[in-house]
Amino acid sequence: QDPTAAHYMFQDDPYLMPRNSANARLLSLSKESGRNAAKYIIKQFPQYFDKILAEPNVPCLMPVTLTPQLEGVNEEALRERINLRMVKASVDLFDQLLQAGTPVSLETTNSLLDLLCFYGDGESVQEEQREEKEDLEESGVNASEQKTPKRPLQRGPRSSGSRWRENNDAERIFKIMPERNAHSYCTMIRGMAKHGASAKAYDMYTELLNERHKVDVHTFNALIAAVPFLKDKSPERWELVKVFLNHMVQQEVPPNLLTFNAVLKTLRRCGGIGRSMAISVLKEMEALKIEPSLATYEHLLFIFYRAVDLGPSSIISEVLEDVEKRSFTAQDPDDANFFATAMQVCCDLKDIKLAYRLNKAMEKGDNWKFLDMSQLNSYWSKFFSLLCMMEQIDVVLKWYREMPPSLFYPSPKNIVDLLQALDAANHLEAIPSVWEDMKLLGFNRRQDLLEEILSLMSRDTHPEETQLAFAKCAEDIKNVHEQSWREQAPLAWTGSALGHVAVLFSRVGRTQDAWYVIERFQQANRIPTDRVMDEFLNCAKQTNSPDEAIKLVKLAVSLGLSSAHRLKSRAEKEFELSESQR
Amino acid sequence: STSSVLSTEKDKSTTSTGSTNEVASKSPEGAAETPKQKLLNIIGNMKVEVTTKKKFQQLKTQEIKKQATDKLEGLDSRSSTFQGPAEDAQRSKPLNRELVEAVSAVASSLPRSKEQTESELLAQLRRHEETTDKQRKGGTINIRNVISEMSIKRQSPAQRGVMISNRISLAMEEDGQRLKPDRLSSRSFDSRRYFLSLREGKRLNIFTKAPPETESALKTVSSPTIWDLEFAKEIAAVTDQPPRNGFEEMIQWTKEGILWEFPIDNEAGMDDDAEFHEHIFLEKHLKDFPKEGPIRHFMELVICGLSKNPYLSVKQKIEHIEWFRNYFDEKEEFLQEM
Numbered sequence: 001q002d003p004t005a006a007h008y009m010f011q012d013d014p015y016l017m018p019r020n021s022a023n024a025r026l027l028s029l030s031k032e033s034g035r036n037a038a039k040y041i042i043k044q045f046p047q048y049f050d051k052i053l054a055e056p057n058v059p060c061l062m063p064v065t066l067t068p069q070l071e072g073v074n075e076e077a078l079r080e081r082i083n084l085r086m087v088k089a090s091v092d093l094f095d096q097l098l099q100a101g102t103p104v105s106l107e108t109t110n111s112l113l114d115l116l117c118f119y120g121d122g123e124s125v126q127e128e129q130r131e132e133k134e135d136l137e138e139s140g141v142n143a144s145e146q147k148t149p150k151r152p153l154q155r156g157p158r159s160s161g162s163r164w165r166e167n168n169d170a171e172r173i174f175k176i177m178p179e180r181n182a183h184s185y186c187t188m189i190r191g192m193a194k195h196g197a198s199a200k201a202y203d204m205y206t207e208l209l210n211e212r213h214k215v216d217v218h219t220f221n222a223l224i225a226a227v228p229f230l231k232d233k234s235p236e237r238w239e240l241v242k243v244f245l246n247h248m249v250q251q252e253v254p255p256n257l258l259t260f261n262a263v264l265k266t267l268r269r270c271g272g273i274g275r276s277m278a279i280s281v282l283k284e285m286e287a288l289k290i291e292p293s294l295a296t297y298e299h300l301l302f303i304f305y306r307a308v309d310l311g312p313s314s315i316i317s318e319v320l321e322d323v324e325k326r327s328f329t330a331q332d333p334d335d336a337n338f339f340a341t342a343m344q345v346c347c348d349l350k351d352i353k354l355a356y357r358l359n360k361a362m363e364k365g366d367n368w369k370f371l372d373m374s375q376l377n378s379y380w381s382k383f384f385s386l387l388c389m390m391e392q393i394d395v396v397l398k399w400y401r402e403m404p405p406s407l408f409y410p411s412p413k414n415i416v417d418l419l420q421a422l423d424a425a426n427h428l429e430a431i432p433s434v435w436e437d438m439k440l441l442g443f444n445r446r447q448d449l450l451e452e453i454l455s456l457m458s459r460d461t462h463p464e465e466t467q468l469a470f471a472k473c474a475e476d477i478k479n480v481h482e483q484s485w486r487e488q489a490p491l492a493w494t495g496s497a498l499g500h501v502a503v504l505f506s507r508v509g510r511t512q513d514a515w516y517v518i519e520r521f522q523q524a525n526r527i528p529t530d531r532v533m534d535e536f537l538n539c540a541k542q543t544n545s546p547d548e549a550i551k552l553v554k555l556a557v558s559l560g561l562s563s564a565h566r567l568k569s570r571a572e573k574e575f576e577l578s579e580s581q582r
Numbered sequence: 583s584t585s586s587v588l589s590t591e592k593d594k595s596t597t598s599t600g601s602t603n604e605v606a607s608k609s610p611e612g613a614a615e616t617p618k619q620k621l622l623n624i625i626g627n628m629k630v631e632v633t634t635k636k637k638f639q640q641l642k643t644q645e646i647k648k649q650a651t652d653k654l655e656g657l658d659s660r661s662s663t664f665q666g667p668a669e670d671a672q673r674s675k676p677l678n679r680e681l682v683e684a685v686s687a688v689a690s691s692l693p694r695s696k697e698q699t700e701s702e703l704l705a706q707l708r709r710h711e712e713t714t715d716k717q718r719k720g721g722t723i724n725i726r727n728v729i730s731e732m733s734i735k736r737q738s739p740a741q742r743g744v745m746i747s748n749r750i751s752l753a754m755e756e757d758g759q760r761l762k763p764d765r766l767s768s769r770s771f772d773s774r775r776y777f778l779s780l781r782e783g784k785r786l787n788i789f790t791k792a793p794p795e796t797e798s799a800l801k802t803v804s805s806p807t808i809w810d811l812e813f814a815k816e817i818a819a820v821t822d823q824p825p826r827n828g829f830e831e832m833i834q835w836t837k838e839g840i841l842w843e844f845p846i847d848n849e850a851g852m853d854d855d856a857e858f859h860e861h862i863f864l865e866k867h868l869k870d871f872p873k874e875g876p877i878r879h880f881m882e883l884v885i886c887g888l889s890k891n892p893y894l895s896v897k898q899k900i901e902h903i904e905w906f907r908n909y910f911d912e913k914e915e916f917l918q919e920m
Contacts, residue, residue, distance in 0.1 A: 008831070009824045028824075060838045085808075114808045190809065218809065245788045255789060283785035300780075318780040330820040369821035 005406055007373070020441040021377050021409040028373060073100055075108055082111050087119055091169050098176070109173070110183045116170035117191020182213035193222040198229035209247075217253050220244055224262040234270040238277060241266055257293055260285050261332050264299035274303045294370060295334035297323060298341050305345045316345055320357050327365025339367075340375050347382045352390040355383055380408035388417035393425035412443055416452055423456055431457055432469040435476065444480055447494065453477075454500035458507075467508050474504040478517065493520060499532045506532075506539035511548050514539055518555065533567055856896040862889040867903045877910060 006017050010027055018024040042049055046063035070077040073096045081090040090112055097104055174180070174188055185208040192201035205223060208215060224244050231237045241263055248255060263281055267274035278300055285292055297319045304315050319342075328335070339362055346355040362368055371379055380403060387396050400418065404410055410418075415438060422430055435444075435453060443449050454477065457470045478501055481493050498521055505514035514536055521528050533556060540548040549571045556567050806814075825831040835841040864885045871881050884906060888899045 007824075008827050061840065111807070118808050118812060187807075187809070242788070245786075249789060277786075279780060279783035280786045282780060283783050284787075284789060287785050288789055314779055330817045333816050333820055336820050366821065369823050372823060 007406065009373075019409070020443075021411065023442075024377070024409060025374060073097055074102070075104055078104070078112070079108055082108070082115050085115065085119075087115060090115060091173075094173065103178075106177075106179060106181060106184075109177055110181070110187065113170060113173060113184055113187050113191075116168075116173070117187050117194070120168075120191065120195040180211075182208070182215065185211070185213055186216055186219040189219050190222045193226040196229070198226040201226055202230055215247075215251060215253060217248075217256055217259060220248055220253060220255075221258045221262045224259065225265060227266045228269045234273045237266060237270050238273050255288070255290075257285075257290050257296075257331055260290065261293070261295045261299065261334065264296060264303070265334070268299055268302050278303045292322070293331040293335055294323070294328050294338035295332035298334060298338040301338075301341050301345050305348065306341070316342070316349070316354060320354065320361060323367075324357065324361045324364065328367055328370070330370070336370050336372065336375070339371050340379055343379050343382050347386050350386070350390065352386055355386055359383070377408045381411050381414055384408070384410065384414050385417045388414070388421040393421055393427050396421050397430070410437075410441060412446055412449055415441075415443060415449055419452055419456055428456060428460075428462065429466045429469070432473050435473045439476070444476070450477055450480075450497060451494070454497055454504075458500040458503040461507060467504075471504050471508040471510060474501045475513070477501060478513075493523075495521075495527070499529050502528065502532050503535045506535040509539055509542050511539055511543050511545055515548055515551065518552070522555075537567065537570060854895065860896050861899070864889055864899060864903070867900060870907055871910070881906065 005011060006024070009031065010016075010018055010024065016027070018027045042061075042063045049063050052062070070080050073093065075097070078090060078093045078097065081093060094104065094109075094112055170188065170191060174184065177184065185204060189201045189204050189208070192198070192204060201223065205215075205219075224241055227237050227240050227244075231240055245255070245263070248259075260281060264278060267278055267281070270277075282292065282296070282300065285296070301316065301319060323338075330336075339358070342358050343355065346352075346358060362371070384399065384403065387399055396418070415434065418434060419431070422428055422434070431453060438444055438449060438453070454474070457473065461467070462470070477497070481497070498517055502514050502517040505511075505517060518528060518532070518536060533552065536552055537549055540552070553568050553571050825834055832841055836843060868878070868881055868885065872878055881903075884903070888894070888902060891899070894902075
């Protein structure tokens with residue numbers, strides 16, 4: 001692993017290598033949108049791509065024909081359209097069939113209902129779903145200017161794009177079905193729960209119970225996950241969950257991992273009850289010999305650590321013990337959140353050893369796959385902040401040399417933490433190199449970072465060469481404020497920034513520069529502090545320029561500073577002034 | 583710092599022993615077992631509960647009760663009246679000595695100044711003793727009323743140890759980073775000692791019947807619905823990261839079919855049912871033709887050409903030969919005429 005290289009995705013032209021996290025994200029998104037654009041072209045204009053030149057043919061690069069082959073108003077055609085996921089066409093064909101009087105079999109109707117319930121009211125998109133991860137859908141769609149309406153995000157019921165309309169096609173078809181079986185009810189419930197019509201889902205469920213149909217485990221999972229939308233108070237929510245679970249027992253439907261994950265997800269929103277019940281749920285899983293997945297652990301961590309500040313408990317170390325031993329496979333879409341939450345918990349607990357263990361767990365087997373690019377960045381960023389807080393400076397610096405840019409790009413907060421760690425370890429001479437990194441990352445215009453770095457540099461006096469280096473940084477910063485570069489307007493000076501820069505210049509004897517900065521005070525409508533004035537006088541004394549001293553005194557007087565008098569006397573004492581100058 | 587922690591716990595005088603344990607737990611693991619264990623045993627014997635402020639009152643009354651029972655016993659049997667307080671005093675004396683020893687052992691293993699910690703701990707212990715004395719002398723009159731209304735909370739020694747250690751770790755949290763005990767050591771002994779643990783706990787007891795296995799196995803016969811397909815896709819997408827290096831990218835491309843599979847298979851993508859000898863040795867199809875003559879000659883040339891042809895399938899070659907046969911059959915009449 002080369003620590004100085006960016007992620008493989010970005011290795012193309014060294015000039016194009018992204019420098020900070022925003023650029024990295026932009027680059028990955030643009031790559032993906034390029035691919036999507038290419039696919040769109042192939043799809044829209046297949047007539048230009050009909051020459052098959054490769055032997056053997058590569059089917060995934062060729063245009064896919066997705067037009068239905070069968071014509072005519074019959075059930076076969078309907079089935080085909082359902083398979084091709086053409087929602088509107090299927091519904092139209094179904095209506096035509098009914099009008100023509102041909103009965104449609106229960107199975108076909110059920111699969112039509114499946115299709116409708118899954119997609120809610122939106123149209124499906126007929127192309128290959130994501131190959132790359134990251135939330136690229138929006139930008140990908142925008143970039144290729146697709147005409148399909150807003151795609152329902154397929155990340156699960158919570159983030160479904162479309163909502164359940166009143167009396168939409170699914171409901172309509174459901175009502176006019178001559179006979180319905182358990183599957184019809186189940187799929188309706190799942191669809192309603194997925195698209196936010198939880199109350200309706202519950203009503204449908206009671207109807208199902210009245211009809212004495214058998215419910216399958218997926219429907220129960222959907223219902224349990226929808227409980228927070230059905231009830232508001234935590235005790236009621238928990239009671240409802242227990243009701244569902246008891247129904248499962250009555251109907252002899254065995255629960256699976258997703259059932260328990262749904263229970264824990266609901267418990268996340270149950271406050272104190274969640275905490276007291278969560279462990280029992282876990283014990284139940286163990287008793288039924290269901291192995292917990294990462295999503296289970298993530299829910300547990302959230303319940304015990306994120307919701308409220310409980311103080312130390314051993315849950316996280318036990319969770320880590322379990323996670324360290326296994327290499328996980330994905331079983332639940334929520335698995336992806338585990339590592340991010342766990343690292344956040346480590347940061348909240350300010351425990352660096354836990355973080356090291358978490359890193360090791362992540363490197364085991366396939367566990368690294370659970371973090372996608374953006375999560376990876378924030379994971380390592382938090383880890384680095386924790387390092388800065390808790391570890392010695394040489395360890396911090398070692399990590400700092402190795403981690404960016406291959407693992408993550410430092411965020412502004414990371415830079416601030418690093419500066420503070422350097423300060424705590426009295427290692428301030430490293431600041432100019434940090435400034436170079438800041439410029440590289442593109443942070444050299446951020447006011448907060450500039451303030452931090454300037455105040456650290458100017459707070460104490462340092463040996464000569466450090467001071468020179470500091471002055472160089474100060475000059476860079478001054479340029480940022482003064483010159484406009486490309487389209488960016490020059491950054492406005494703040495009083496403290498001016499003061500610090502002046503002090504830094506004064507300390508190395510760059511009188512002209514210092515005077516230039518001090519003049520800026522008036523322009524920026526700020527008043528220099530006494531310290532600035534004193535430093536400048538010192539500087540003037542060093543370089544033996546009484547003119548400057550007089551200019552300073554004049555400025556002080558003109559600004560009406562209280563210290564003007566003192567400065568005047570000091571100037572008189574320390575400098576040999578000619579009579580005219582007096 | 584230690585002193586601040588001690589001062590915060592001064593209010594709860596009965597929890598002073600918690601602070602001594604705190605010190606004990608700071609010391610390195612190997613050596614600390616004995617003083618820590620000793621202290622815990624001592625505390626267990628003392629039957630003092632380390633609790634939060636809420637239970638302070640209960641604790642106080644319990645202590646009163648404990649002392650009172652002694653008193654009552656003393657009252658009932660006159661002879662032992664004198665022994666009661668003497669016993670108590672006796673009981674506290676050896677306690678004190680043991681405690682002092684333990685305290686000195688612990689303080690010597692601490693990085694801080696020995697005397698300071700020792701004095702602090704001993705001061706705390708003395709304060710504890712004073713309060714117990716005070717309470718011992720207090721209210722014998724109202725004891726019966728108090729007792730009748732009270733319910734004593736009983737704790738096993740292990741649980742007591744849990745609570746004590748938990749207070750220790752709470753105190754440690756404020757103490758700053760360097761003095762943290764290595765409580766994340768993966769010994770199962772430690773994981774017992776906290777309030778909340780994933781290892782202990784009761785189950786919900788909702789799903790108590792053994793699940794029927796045969797039914798569920800039969801159920802999955804039906805073809806996967808759109809829900810199942812989409813769910814499978816979602817799951818796959820969770821761990822679907824962009825390739826980390828060139829090898830992974832090549833793996834992905836091979837799976838998609840963009841890259842050939844190595845070692846190269848010449849016949850990849852080509853489905854040809856026939857073996858090579860069926861392509862080349864086509865003489866057996868010439869059975870129906872005359873054995874000599876220009877036709878035979880011609881057909882042998884045809885076969886030679888066909889056998890070298892890689893583009894036709896066996897079937898097509900046989901069809902060619904068939905066509906020739908039909909042609910010559912038709913023309914046979916003409917030929918006979920000639």
